Amino acid sequence: MPNVKITKKQKTRFEARANILKALAHPTRLIMVEELSKKPHCVNELTKMIGADMSTVSKHLSILKNAGLIIDEKRGKQVFYSLRMQCVLNFLDCVEDVLKEQVKDRLAVMR
Amino acid sequence: MPNVKITKKQKTRFEARANILKALAHPTRLIMVEELSKKPHCVNELTKMIGADMSTVSKHLSILKNAGLIIDEKRGKQVFYSLRMQCVLNFLDCVEDVLKEQVKDRLAVMR
DNA sequence: TTCACATTTGGCATAATAACCAAATAATAA
DNA sequence: TTATTATTTGGTTATTATGCCAAATGTGAA
Numbered sequence: 001m002p003n004v005k006i007t008k009k010q011k012t013r014f015e016a017r018a019n020i021l022k023a024l025a026h027p028t029r030l031i032m033v034e035e036l037s038k039k040p041h042c043v044n045e046l047t048k049m050i051g052a053d054m055s056t057v058s059k060h061l062s063i064l065k066n067a068g069l070i071i072d073e074k075r076g077k078q079v080f081y082s083l084r085m086q087c088v089l090n091f092l093d094c095v096e097d098v099l100k101e102q103v104k105d106r107l108a109v110m111r
Numbered sequence: 112m113p114n115v116k117i118t119k120k121q122k123t124r125f126e127a128r129a130n131i132l133k134a135l136a137h138p139t140r141l142i143m144v145e146e147l148s149k150k151p152h153c154v155n156e157l158t159k160m161i162g163a164d165m166s167t168v169s170k171h172l173s174i175l176k177n178a179g180l181i182i183d184e185k186r187g188k189q190v191f192y193s194l195r196m197q198c199v200l201n202f203l204d205c206v207e208d209v210l211k212e213q214v215k216d217r218l219a220v221m222r
Numbered sequence: 223t224t225c226a227c228a229t230t231t232g233g234c235a236t237a238a239t240a241a242c243c244a245a246a247t248a249a250t251a252a
Numbered sequence: 253t254t255a256t257t258a259t260t261t262g263g264t265t266a267t268t269a270t271g272c273c274a275a276a277t278g279t280g281a282a
Contacts, residue, residue: 004160027128058229188249
């Protein structure tokens with residue numbers, strides 16, 4: 001039976017997936033993921049790199065943490081975050097591929 | 112020099128990536144990607160599957176198209192969409208892995 | 223304890239998304 | 253041409269996301 005209506009259960013599953021993607025779908029949070037993939041950083045370090053209010057940075061971190069993408073570890077009075085799911089890096093490669101295709105398209109339109 | 116501030120140029124790059132992820136970060140659009148990975152579908156078919164207003168479905172499709180993730184092809188008075196970037200499927204696998212980790216966490220908390 | 227530093231939380235203003243309905247456009251059929 | 257079907261676009265409203273400031277919390281040092 002083709003074209004079957006999506007069930008409630010399936011929809012719930014897609015919502016869960018979308019929530020993870022939403023956590024990644026912000027430039028600041030992508031920067032964080034990239035930096036944290038190199039090595040753990042504390043909030044203060046990330047704040048300097050990003051150049052936003054520390055409270056903003058902290059909230060972005062908590063979004064990534066809630067999604068299960070990063071982990072936090074307390075060291076003295078600092079909190080160090082690091083990337084938990086390395087596989088997201090592969091998928092940023094795919095995002096790059098999509099961007100390359102976009103460039104091709106733009107060129108094609110201009111011709 | 113560690114912890115260097117992110118430049119404007121780099122930020123622009125991350126914004127472009129975030130835009131692609133944003134396009135994917137919606138349950139309905141994830142359903143579309145999955146269905147279109149199986150075979151092309153016209154708007155009407157997708158509308159039935161998803162059970163939303165056709166105008167809503169059409170707008171979701173145009174978001175995916177603008178991101179460069181799907182392509183459209185006109186056949187008579189119908190428009191068929193299909194998945195352009197197959198690599199996104201791999202990365203949905205990673206999303207699944209993250210979800211599995213989330214489940215582990217929830218169980219750990221309960222214990 | 224008191225102070226200083228690091229991070230998180232609450233509150234609020236603004237911007238971005240999403241859904242629906244109605245109207246417009248495109249393509250074929252009568 | 254007119255009618256019919258398929259899709260897109262415009263407009264409105266409701267919800268969600270984001271950023272900053274100020275205040276609260278947590279941790280170690282004096």
